[in-house]
Amino acid sequence: MSYSTIPVPEKLHAFVRHVWVIEFGQERATSVGEEVGRLFSIYADGCPGLIFQQSENGLLLNQKKKLSPVFLYGQTVAPIDMHSAGRSGMIVVCFHPYALHSLFKFSAKELTDDCLDISLLSAVRGRQLRDRLWNTGTAHEQVSMLFNYLEQVVEKNKAMADLGMAHATSRLFQSNGKMPLPALQRMLNLSPRTFERRFEQYIGISPKLFSRIAQFQAALKHLQSGKFDKLSDIAYTYGYADQSHFIRNFSRFTGLSPLRWQKHAYAGEDASDFPGMTRPI
Template identity: 25%
Template sequence: MKPDFYAVHPALRPFVSHIMVVQVQLAGPAYSRVAPFPPTPQHSLNFYPADATKSRQGKQPFAELPACTIVGPQTTKVELAMGPQHRFVTVAFHPGGLFQLLRVPMHELLDVPLNAADILGRDISEVSEQLKAASHSLEMKGIVEAYLLRKMKPAASSPFVQAARLMMSGSTLSTIDQAAAFACLSTRQFERKAKEVLGYSPRLFARIIRFSKAYRLKLNQPDTTWTAISYQCGYYDQMHLIRDFKEFTATTPTIVAQEMRHSPLKVQDDLRM
């Protein structure tokens, strides 16, 4: 199974990275296959137009997700259990894009998946119904894109958003002070803005970027050692990497990699940020 990735309308590109569509028929009993999703720095709007998808954090019981779920800042691993007919349509936002859509302080969404209908209203429920009737990935992309074009006013990215995007791309903004200066803000102003627009402090944002890069690198280059990955991703040493894995997933890098290799849904391998 490979996801379909679609570029979006030019008016949406300051806010939206891409739209991804996954359609897969899973073998075995319903909800017996679990897919782990460690934290990423990317916010999303996720639609589940076929069999319901269930999720849990830690040792909590699985709970059914809404037909359209808002996923904001994430610092803990989530596990998804899926029915046999799995369809997944996600809007992947650039830093600040979800804030632009919702106008809700992102720190209020930290590690809390929300029912999009509670915030976005009846329109988003109508989109979910249209997706259920759609049969092709491109058709589903068009339905979601049309909704976003109605809801998101064209605007240029702010200097803060540009700085956050450069941080996520692994550019030359190697320190928080450099990112703040690029955004034309003091360090304290940059920190306040980050909590509002991204959902966490700039330092935590940078850590999640580095952590996400590390586990995805291992998935795509399984023969690369964790020591090599730790240095490639900017960790001081392997123990520094292990501490992040324990904090963000409550387990070790090796176990996370094993879980993800055996996942029935390997979206994380192809994640684009």
């Protein structure tokens, strides 16, 4: 697997956090007739995004739904598994938490734990984008096309970052989910009900759930580092009531216990800043 991070153009800084280019070679079978492939998992990280994927045999979502070559995905609460066989690659554009509504003008809640073929959007010609990406040879050119597409969306929809939601999500990330929600409501001069409604419209989930995801992500990074003696150290550091509480929450967002996740992660080829893992199957 090859993996690289691409700088984000200044025009898109308000909407895009990261861009990753990931390419996989052909997996080798260990016996004659064995089917080989790759599992690509994404976990809750508080951010929606856009993926362009190019696979010889297509990409399956949770072994059921065949994914479009270019699609938007919303907030990921339940873990998402994507399966591919043969040579494949993808470009992942990770948005800021509030960007879906800001860019595309639909409620982010509509896309929570779901994805949408970008050719179905009327903002800018998504079908042309899909065809051009598929027929372009290099990842560098494909990334440039995606940036150009997003810049056109910004211009056509007169997209602007919501400063209130940007501030709220930033504070929750910085505090590892510990920032009291009433304090955020006072900062933004919003009633609890208005704050929650606006949060769900822009972010796609409730503020409380977003706080739990920020807490989980901080704990996950600590687990990845390996710098701990026992799981209870991580649990107490990030505000979980006890080790069992940490394990339950971790399992909800990954589908695995922390120890099982570690075994899978060590067997895989994970990038330290990517919210998931990839491994041969």
